[in-house]
Amino acid sequence: xxxxxxxxxxxxxxxxxxxxxxxxxxxxxxxxxxxxxxxxxxxxxxxxxxxxxxxxxxxxxxxxxxxxxxxxxxxxxxxxxxxxxxxxxxxxxxxxxxxxxxxxxxxxxxxxxxxxxxxxxxxxxxxxxxxxxxxxxxxxxxxxxxxxxxxxxxxxxxxxxxxxxxxxxxxxxxxxxxxxxxxxxxxxxxxxxxxxxxxxxxxxxxxxxxxxxxxxxxxxxxxxxxxxxxxxxxxxxxxxxxxxxxxxxxxxxxxxxxxxxxxxxxxxxxxxxxxxxxx
Amino acid sequence: xxxxxxxxxxxxxxxxxxxxxxxxxxxxxxxxxxxxxxxxxxxxxxxxxxxxxxxxxxxxxxxxxxxxxxxxxxxxxxxxxxxxxxxxxxxxxxxxxxxxxxxxxxxxxxxxxxxxxxxxxxxxxxxxxxxxxxxxxxxxxxxxxxxxxxxxxxxxxxxxxxxxxxxxxxxxxxxxxxxxxxxxxxxxxxxxxxxxxxxxxxxxxxxxxxxxxxxxxxxxxxxxxxxxxxxxxxxxxxxxxxxxxxxxxxxxxxxxxxxxxxxxxxxxxxxxxxxxxxxxxxxxxxxxxxxxxx
Numbered sequence: 102x103x104x105x106x107x108x109x110x111x112x113x114x115x116x117x118x119x120x121x122x123x124x125x126x127x128x129x130x131x132x133x134x135x136x137x138x139x140x141x142x143x144x145x146x147x148x149x150x151x152x153x154x155x156x157x158x159x160x161x162x163x164x165x166x167x168x169x170x171x172x173x174x175x176x177x178x179x180x181x182x183x184x185x186x187x188x189x190x191x192x193x194x195x196x197x198x199x200x201x202x203x204x205x206x207x208x209x210x211x212x213x214x215x216x217x218x219x220x221x222x223x224x225x226x227x228x229x230x231x232x233x234x235x236x237x238x239x240x241x242x243x244x245x246x247x248x249x250x251x252x253x254x255x256x257x258x259x260x261x262x263x264x265x266x267x268x269x270x271x272x273x274x275x276x277x278x279x280x281x282x283x284x285x286x287x288x289x290x291x292x293x294x295x296x297x298x299x300x301x302x303x304x305x306x307x308x309x310x311x312x313x314x315x316x317x318x319x320x321x322x323x324x325x326x327x328x329x330x331x332x333x334x335x336x337x338x339x340x341x342x343x344x345x346x347x348x349x350x351x352x353x354x355x356x357x358x359x360x361x362x363x364x365x366x367x368x369x370x371x372x373x374x375x376x377x378x379x380x
Numbered sequence: 381x382x383x384x385x386x387x388x389x390x391x392x393x394x395x396x397x398x399x400x401x402x403x404x405x406x407x408x409x410x411x412x413x414x415x416x417x418x419x420x421x422x423x424x425x426x427x428x429x430x431x432x433x434x435x436x437x438x439x440x441x442x443x444x445x446x447x448x449x450x451x452x453x454x455x456x457x458x459x460x461x462x463x464x465x466x467x468x469x470x471x472x473x474x475x476x477x478x479x480x481x482x483x484x485x486x487x488x489x490x491x492x493x494x495x496x497x498x499x500x501x502x503x504x505x506x507x508x509x510x511x512x513x514x515x516x517x518x519x520x521x522x523x524x525x526x527x528x529x530x531x532x533x534x535x536x537x538x539x540x541x542x543x544x545x546x547x548x549x550x551x552x553x554x555x556x557x558x559x560x561x562x563x564x565x566x567x568x569x570x571x572x573x574x575x576x577x578x579x580x581x582x583x584x585x586x587x588x589x590x591x592x593x594x595x596x597x598x599x600x601x602x603x604x605x606x607x608x609x610x611x612x613x614x615x616x617x618x619x620x621x622x623x624x625x626x627x628x629x630x631x632x633x634x635x636x637x638x639x640x641x642x643x644x645x646x647x648x649x650x651x652x653x654x655x656x657x658x659x660x661x662x663x664x665x666x667x668x669x670x671x672x673x674x
């Protein structure tokens with residue numbers, strides 16, 4: 102059935118043509134970069150649009166080892182895991198406290214946390230730099246992780262508090278009468294019920310942390326500690342004339358994420374859009 | 381009524397849950413932000429004592445041609461990062477929905493793809509596309525026999541900002557489309573049938589049913605992308621570093637430069653506070669409107 106009713110096929114043809122045009126616009130840059138990554142310089146000049154005449158896999162090793170992509174990957178993973186876990190954990194406990202407990206001046210404290218959602222990174226970094234310098238965490242992944250958790254907490258708290266408040270109060274009251282303590286109620290009842298919301302948050306914080314640039318640029322100066330986005334920015338400066346190698350760097354950064362995205366697209370799209378919609 | 385005293389009435393239990401997260405947030409975000417606000421009225425090179433200078437930084441700011449240029453550039457980027465993606469996303473979602481297109485999932489997944497990438501890698505890819513000598517765009521124009529149109533897209537101050545902006549549009553239109561599709565899925569088919577009964581065409585359906593039903597989504601997307609265009613940093617840093625001259629310089633980059641390259645921390649703080657203030661006002665304003673609307 103056609104929602105608009107009529108049998109106006111010309112519109113349908115036009116619609117498909119427009120959509121296919123934008124499909125090409127969206128995807129072409131990916132395919133151009135992925136194929137450029139496997140060409141050598143001469144091949145790329147002759148044949149910029151086609152698939153490689155021969156595949157040059159040497160670029161992979163060159164980017165991974167000489168270009169330090171192996172290190173950048175390792176650092177990104179070392180950062181993203183504790184940030185996602187930490188932010189989720191603190192967001193759950195914060196949300197639990199705000200949604201259920203009687204705490205004096207609760208609304209004011211919650212407002213202070215909400216404020217964090219509108220604060221741009223630019224305002225944080227200027228003093229955070231000296232702050233981390235003073236406590237010896239500048240230029241360390243630990244410093245980066247703590248700052249990223251701090252940035253994530255406002256949104257996570259806000260999002261999960263909303264979720265917890267939607268659950269019927271009677272559920273918690275019944276469990277309490279049955280003699281369950283507050284940790285047990287949280288872990289056994291509330292967290293499983295909030296599963297989909299937590300999944301959404303995991304996706305959101307993962308992409309957010311994985312792609313963070315400005316904060317990392319300011320906190321990390323050692324090349325051996327750089328994460329992928331910052332590593333990439335310096336990598337392209339180092340190999341400015343070697344387009345296939347830069348394209349390989351871009352491929353190493355995009356291809357795994359795109360594959361993961363296509364496999365989990367349902368969660369990714371709902372996670373990121375829910376993140377944006379609530380923000 | 382029973383007077384049952386709940387565990388949830390105990391403040392110290394609640395604080396036990398609240399304090400760890402609150403502590404991280406206060407220590408690493410809130411305190412630096414408060415310090416930055418204070419720093420906005422100081423002069424400080426990063427070392428030695430800070431000197432209180434009142435609103436001097438803010439006075440300098442409104443006279444600073446680079447700041448004003450950055451503000452204009454950010455305003456231009458609003459067109460590319462907020463207006464174009466919102467309109468295009470709404471258009472694409474509408475033709476998909478109103479024509480009941482098959483394989484819509486394919487389009488949804490593909491159009492959203494650029495949005496999940498780090499803007500750094502997007503910048504790197506598009507810098508290659510725009511490269512004057514061996515870039516994809518000029519090569520494409522040459523092969524189409526349009527050599528006269530080839531251009532140093534990022535190297536010319538007349539086209540650099542637009543070129544960066546187009547990249548911003550490419551990143552965001554799929555994102556806005558996905559949100560509008562989600563909005564469309566909440567609209568009842570009966571409403572369209574009612575319009576059809578009255579003899580309305582698809583334009584009427586869009587104008588009288590879809591558009592009013594999507595007001596909330598339009599507002600959310602606009603504000604979100606508005607804030608994103610004010611915070612633009614990664615794309616500009618990677619693609620042009622603000623150049624040529626200051627033709628693509630944006631507020632964030634100017635904050636970064638003042639703080640970490642020119643050692644003008646007080647001035648950087650004043651710039652950052654101004655940016656925060658703009659974002660804060662807009663958010664507050666829109667939250668008000670949304671509350672009234674709901």
